[in-house]
Amino acid sequence: MNPRRLSPRGPLSALSGQTLSRRGFFGATAVGALGVVGGLGLAGGSTLLTPTRARAAGNLPITIVNNSGAYDNANVYIHVVGTLITTGQQGHVDQSGTFIPASLGDNNQPDGSAVYGFPLSDWGTVSLPEPISGRIYISLGARLPFKVVGTDAGPGIAHPAGWVDSDPSFGILYDSFEFTHQNGAMYCNSTQVDMFSVPIGIHLQGVNDQRVGFIKSGARGAFFDKLRNTEGFSNLVVDDRRVIAPSHGIGAGRFSATYFDGYIGESWDRYSSAEMSVNTGTAQYQLRRDGDALVAYQSGAERVRFDRPSTADVLFCNGNLAAPNDGLRGPIAAILGAALNRSTMRDYTNQPTTDAAQFYQNSVTNHYAAATHDAHSDGRAYGFAFDDVSAFASYIEDGAATSVELTIEPL
Incomplete structure (x- = not known):
């Protein structure tokens, strides 16, 4: 079976009474297998924000700032993929801000993959349509290979699985930003639920001015060193490329299935x-x-x-x-x-x-999750899918979002 998952599973339930969270829209991921296909719906007990300030157009500008210090903009690739909430169709967003439903014909590369990424030098600002839930993948040095597969629900997109040695994305440095954009509102987060690789800071503006996902100076290297020197977690470190979450580490033979x-x-x-x-x-x-x-x-x-x-x-x-x-x-x-x-x-x-x-x-604890929180300047992170319990997750939202800025932090 192809180890890459389809678009993020969901929905799992958010805590009753809270607004939308990562679990509400993205859920947990499958273990070394294709995930569940389908639209990303509202979690029970969750509420959509009501826009309080009008935005002229339905599309939301997302600017990407490259502070990696290691790759120029021509070698940074942006891929916007997700699910159209109204229809459940999976697809990608092109450079004009148009949602393009996935098609088996997208697999037109010599290796059978689909090209959904563009260099940052050609695409400094993403125009994000609505209503859509998905991810913006940022890769450094090479495009990410996606694959469209047939399912009972229609064409689905197999996403990168950097925790699987045999996956085409394994040798590529990348990370992602998760979002739901609907009715003028933006719900978004950085995530380390799958892995920690390229830190991405988020600046969301609208009714409020919010930041999340930014790390402390030198924190990426310190994170890698911490896990390399933590008993039971060292095999999760893949060179200087990524640290695989222990959940995925079990299926990859890198983490003990009886640890807890x-x-x-x-x-x-x-x-x-x-x-x-x-x-x-x-x-x-x-x-x-x-x-x-x-x-x-x-x-x-x-x-x-x-x-x-x-x-x-x-x-x-x-x-x-x-x-x-x-x-x-x-x-x-x-x-x-x-x-x-x-x-x-x-x-x-x-x-x-x-x-x-x-x-x-x-x-005996989730030392990986602990390290993700230590790395972030505000102490908030998504080290596991229930990290939003008691509001410790790297999640923000705005009912009338006007702009988002994503910053690729220093490597």
């Missing part, structure tokens, strides 16, 4: 004799162990139960920790997943924990 198992067991055991209080923002639950499951009770009545997750479930925020769009299991699963990744579940009976000083303190 001991800590999961200790956390489950704790609630044989203690009770966890979980506040989702709209409801309060008490969790206690029953057999090998954690059961959520409300007013003494059982509401939902969670079987013990695997290490992969914790890292992918999926499987026994999948967050369906139901307003019940989803919000609780997100909080449990965050508590396990941040290693707070065993020691703190009130969840979610909101004090970052309590995160990642156990020897």
Whole structure:
């Protein structure tokens, strides 16, 4: 099977009462396989922002600034791919700002790939149409090869999978910016859920003036060094090209599939004799162990139960920790997943924990996610898909966006 995934999976549920998040539009990714095809819909309990300032045109200008210090604009390539929200069609955005539905005929290169990228020297500003959800991929030194494949839902785009050795993108330096642009509003984030490679800072202007995704001086090199010297995580480092997220590292044979198992067991055991209080923002639950499951009770009545997750479930925020769009299991699963990744579940009976000083303190923890937060100047990052729990994710939104500036930070 082709290891590259189709356009981002979704939707998983955002925490009830919150506005749209990365999980709401992008979800978790498949393990070493093609992802699920489909439109990226609204998460249950989420709300679209209402524009408060008119923008003359439907297209949103996105300017890319190259501060890499290693590649000139002619060797920086921009690729805009995504899903048209109104129809569910997958495709790319061309240099005029037009959405072009994907076609099998796009695979017209000698290697059978599709060309969706243009040099930054030819395309300093992206004109982003709406309504669309997707990604802007930025690659350095070479275009990224995409592939259009036939699916039951129509032509789908297989995205790069830089964590798979055999993928055509593996030798290319690249990263991505995630977005949903709809009704004049912009929802966007930088992400390290798949890997950490090229840091991309985001400056979103509209009703507010917001920045996210910028890293500290020298932080990229420090990040690589930190993971190279962390037991169990060193094999995730691929030269100076990228650090693969531990979730993908399992399928790539670079990370232990049982890494979290001991800590999961200790956390489950704790609630044989203690009770966890979980506040989702709209409801309060008490969790206690029953057999090998954690059961959520409300007013003494059982509401939902969670079987013990695997290490992969914790890292992918999926499987026994999948967050369906139901307003019940989803919000609780997100909080449990965050508590396990941040290693707070065993020691703190009130969840979610909101004090970052309590995160990642156990020897068994998501050291990759911890390092992503350390690298960013504001401490916000997307080290795993539930990193938006308690608002620690590198996510911003504006109901009447007027411009976006993406900065390729120094390598």
